Amino acid sequence: MNSEERIDAQCTKPTKRRGPSAENQRQIDDAIAARSLKISAYSGASIPINESDNDTCAQYDEPGTAPPNAQYEYLNHPADILLHAWGDNFISSLRNLACAMFGCITSLSSVSTDAHQSEEFGRNIAARGHDTRSLVYAFLDEWLFNFHETGFIPKDIDIIDYDPHTFMISSKGTGEVLDLTRHPRGMEVKAITYSAMKVKETDGRCDVYVVVDI
């Protein structure tokens, strides 16, 4: 390999690499070092598989698999995940739907309840739509955004208020902030979609279907 020649050929003027500023470099190094400590906790230095997933997380359900008694399930979709949740009424199926979404991200059974974090991050998540579908969309989107902003995973969600006429809903959740040393990592839910979205209400039962983009 005559890399020297190639460099000469490719770039007419060799540039001096400035690199990030000393301060930025330090911050980056610190961040990497901090993460490395975490990594060693859940991934052996030279072991291809994250060890902890076999040990500490083994007792939990796999993210993206519904526990046996859950009122939600994951259905086939070519590239993404189709969530199907049900309940006695629209509100309870919405609750289950949000749990289904977070169940993709990690195993809900590994999530415990932290009162302080729940109060701080899981309080009053409000959403508004202009019809039922957009309400479902907005509701999930609010929770997803809350997760992306704070890392908070609700284990259980309560609907505080729901107005079927103005399509407004407010909810709170109890759970804790995602901790990669304790919670198995699942899929990254990028966004909610209107794809195949369906709300089916019959007497005493409501089914909701939503595809989340993975």
Add this chain to the structure above:
Amino acid sequence: MNEDDADESSAHEIHHGGKDPHRVRKFRKRVKKIEGKKAVDELNQLSCCLIDNPSPIDTVNQAGDSDASPQPKKHPVPRHLRGGKQRKKKTPGIKKSFDGYENSGNENLSDFMFTDGDQSALEEECPFMDIKRVDGAANDSNEQPQSIEADACDILCDRMSDLAMPSAENLSNPEQCDDHEEAQVSFAIEDEDNNEQLHQNAQDVQTPGKKKTPRKRSRRKKNNNAADLDPHEDEDDYPLNISSPDLQCINTEQEPTPSKANKDPCPQRTLEEELAFLTRVSPTKYIVKPGFVPNMKVSAEIIVNDDLENLLIQELRDTCCDTNSGGDSSFIPALRQAANVAALPGIVKASLAMPDVHSGYGFCIGNVAAFDMDDPEAVISPGGVGFDINCGVRLIRTNLTEKDVGEEVREQLADALYRNIPVGVGVDGNIPCERDDLDILLENGIDWAIENGYAWEEDKAHCEEYGRMETADPKCVSNRAKKRGLKQLGTLGAGNHYAEVQIVDEIYNPDAAKAMGIDTLGQVCIMIHTGSRGLGHQVATDALTEMENAMARDQIELNDRQLSCARISSREGRKYLAAMSAAANFAWVNRSCITFLARKAFSEVFKREPDALDMHLVYDVCHNIAKVEKHFVDGKEKTLLVHRKGSTRAFPPQHPNLPDDYKPIGQPVLIGGTMGTCSYVLVGTDKGMSETFGSTCHGAGRALSRNQSRKKLDHEQVLNKLKESGISIRVASPKLVTEEAPESYKDVCEVIETCQHAGISQKVVKLRPIAVIKG
């Protein structure tokens, strides 16, 4: 970014622009403008070329790009390709625009071939254009009006006829001069308030399609024709004499839309009836005739081979004609999605599907659709871009070979990459970036990364759009999106995103490979596949919500609610384009930051500087994006908004958007395989340019659903299999590897071969992985 750094970057700007440090941020556009002028002046001297009449457009546009990264001063066309006549370009005073380009030293501006006469008409009709202008994000190089004098046109004509590019008439359209002056005026009044003012104007003109009558009679006529023809076509082409209400065969759960056929209950067509719409026109191409779904304005074209064809038809069988499957888990098959896209207003030529096609959100994955910017009805659709805006692949070469990376080194490399690059869900980025910085980042794209020392200056030329879309406007990006983006800068993400160390396995085209700096079998390369992360996802989410409303207002008729879209010239359309461009810029910075970390990781393992390892960027492609481009349709040059969702741009040799070093070979196209399978480097072809708007496939494309993968495959087996084939792997969520296992995807080699046979791209290099890190 902390205060020190902010100062430093300000200092940098001062150095260039000579502005008061406290006002630099506020007036950075102005600064850039000044810088640009300086740069032009300097470059003028350097290249001893004269600008006859340097227009403010040139200046500002150069400013944008020269701001952070003065490009090597190269001619947009390599010397050996210019020919004797073309060499005239070097002499002073031939023509403004060429010299402008030359002096800018920015190949990005070398879109001269794509300038057009229609531009001025478009400018008048489409307020969006004016906005961009004055925004300073003006003049996306693709739309830049230029006047080129006759001899230049002569020179270009030869190539144009080959490349299906603008005609000489268009290039020398006298209207352009006026246009130039208009632009000058716009720029002259640029000030801080302008944006607000223009946004206000923009809001006033919410439905330009209704308020403004099309200026050109011919265009009107065309639209009428389209409208007139459609119903007939539906009926004429309809096989087995089924009456038109039966046309509707979309899943029942789709919301009713104003479409005539949608008013009727969903009928059942047998598979045979469905298949009657499909015609195989060549061994690699299917055409889906209008009528397959209602309101198709053009046909849908699918590039397939036998296996892929079977998959598609299987999908159709499973989802459409089986009464039982119309239930809970159904989704719209890719074929029908491609056809639905063909029913969108303003679509030209055809809705194209690449061989890696599969069902997606609204548009199928692998869908290419171009909309006529001159058609006031034409739309832009977030569904046609996807949630992961500017998801893409980049390849970095090294001067290492396979013998340098034995088993032990592979493990070290995988560790170093995994340590340095944040992967997986819920992981924050390492790269310091403050909120104020983010706006600059969103506007400047890769220039931000160069400025802050994460990217090399040479990297810029090897990115599509030179790593920066001029249409970006940070103001159009919601705070939510910015919040999500800030935390995730420099992260790889999860799903199918990865960073791989790869080995050159086969070289099919040594010349092209050499131009990319790949000349040895066994050479080590690094491939990075990621996108705009949460910022892009949120931009798409925001846009979908907004467009829901816009569609109702503009009465856009759709077969499928997922195809939410807005007229390009509407407020929502413009806003989405600006926000999408900003998200695209974010993605380039994200990939640049990961490149920085990958270079760092290699440097740690091999104890040598990245430069000494020759870690240059080979190319960076986007496969989820919409861009304004010039294409020839039915012999006429058109300004199109080309949506590529799960499709890669593949421009042919000599295309003016390419950097000098790739002009002779065509645009490098990077196709990432799936975990553990091969990846490819291809180049674009002239045939691709004329048939698929210069597009080819983007990867393997899923074959199994995630659930199916999980049921069929065992994650330990998958990991062991990779290990056995000598691949070091670090995954954040090992139990989910089954979803990304090679068995879950179509065979990437098949996909590549199909593209090769169809002639839309050509193989150059095949790479196989030796180390993978992923979420």
